[in-house]
Amino acid sequence: MIELVSSSRCVSCDVCVAVCPTNVFDTGPGGIPVIARQGDCQTCFMCEAHCPADALFVAPVTHPVPADSPLRDEEHLAASGMLGSYRREIGWGRGRKPGARLAVGPELGPARITPSAV
């Protein structure tokens, strides 16, 4: 679920308010959006992909994380490179090569069926 709006990074473009498919954000005081309906978040990562300032972080679990979780800690997320990582991986942002250009997965054969002993 969405866990972080970084007020220091946010450039108040309200893109997240517009693009969130389940309308989780409200415009907020001083131009910083607020997570108004976290329970409606579907953990789709789209707000993160569209935020031009790498100011949002979506924890990959479908329930809220505890208040002291590192997945809510901006410093940790920035230092570990997680903040903005999805945009980087899909190659969005100025000067980046669109990830779509490189998106060729492995050839998929028939799925492996787990044998009785491995």
Add this chain to the structure above:
Amino acid sequence: MSTLDLTADVVVVGGGPAGTWAALAAAEAGADVILLDKGYCGTSGPTASGGTGVWYVQPEPAEREKAMASREALGGFLQDRRWMGRVLDQTYENMNRLEAEARYPFPIVDGSPYKKGVQGPEYMRRMRSWIRRAGVRILDHSPVTELLVDGTGTVAGVRGHRRQHDTDYRVRAGAVVLATGGCAFLSKALGCDVATGDGALFAAEAGAEMSGMEFSNAYGIAPAFTSVTKTAYYSFATFFRGDGSPLEGAGSQGGRSVIAAELLRSGIVLCSIDQATAEQQEQMRLGQPNFFLPFNRLGIDPFTDRFPVTLLLEGTVRGTGGIRIVADDCATTVPGLYAAGDAATRELICGAFTGGGSHNSAWAMSSGTFAGRGAAAFAVGLGAGARRRKLSGVGGVGIRPDSGGTGVGRREALDVIQRQVHPYDKNYLRHGSRLRPALAHLDSVWDGLRGGVVADGGELPGLRQAAAMVAHARWMYTSAITRTESRGMAHREEFPDQDPNQYHRLAVGGLDRLWTRPESVTGRELAVA
């Protein structure tokens, strides 16, 4: 509350791939088009967040024959060869246009663009810009809540709510395309919470029929507690029980029910994607970066660690059933009403099997194109008198309740969905002795909803979604009970074999009293025996 009044030749409901291609086709046919999305056209729906492999096949006879034959047995031979051909043609054309006209950055493999897949965010943001350039008006955060019909029952517009403006709206239109996606029952599967089957409810209220609703029990594999139901790369996985022993027979294809059974038994299944070579691992990271989001962020190495997995309901998103289509232009049985993408039945190209991995995306873009053109032609054919028709809404639950109800509302509806539709032992591993009581619960909640609470403004869309899910589940289980055999994904534990006497499609319909009707399979004359 004030109401915004708009007019268009064609209204498209839903802005995923099916809706955007429909809007483009209608606009290119000269229609004035309004596209309405519950969320945001460009990010909403599973394609935008998930990305899709695409059934893109070179137009050479041998390749096409191979492509058509590949899933026919899996689909219980319910597919229509003529439709498969049309969809292959249209998909080929659309993907080429996506490169030429929307400048989608396809990867280059062996010197030519590789078009067997699209990355979701990139694809859908380009579709949004493209349809805007084509003159389509887009209203985001504007869930449609009901259809409007004229005095003859012809669909002639929609009503809805603009949730970021706190106003209702009404659009008068010459024709309506429903491209609202499938129904994944708010399971939080990737990008699917907007897919609550709304279009099917609206269509049924106007008199349309469903088909293939027994082929609706798709469940996607995800790391436990996450949303990421990207299943392709689990074909390199080994599955284990909680005690570390291998879960024999488990697999992402042809062994998923073993995972469901173990989750029911013990509540835990572990997985390791341990069969991929270093090179394949690297290709996976480039191929689907979103597959790795949960792993990277939870500190899991999916190639060496064993991590817990779950199965999330994807219903008719990756299942096959939907609104019944009766003509090449994706017309429904109701004049003025067209259906496309997951909202429409995909049996014509998938038969009884999921279209996951390629067919779904091809169906969305092709049926969208057919429906958009069909709707535009219908609207033009109405002439100038169309704008003077007297319109009325056909929405039932939450808008026009029967008298004498029990006051059942959204909460009870969501609860019955959780208890009677999500569980693997009811919807996935199906048996009549479990389906029948589940259906009885759903029926009784439906009766309560029919007489139940009325909502308006911002409250109405949520209530209508809940009603749509209950209606969807009832069509699913009614069809599943009627089909006393196993065909494609519609497995019945007590009828494990395919029954030649049930070689037909099943139409299903009704809202208060449901019915089913066998329909003979079309389009087999082209099949190579």
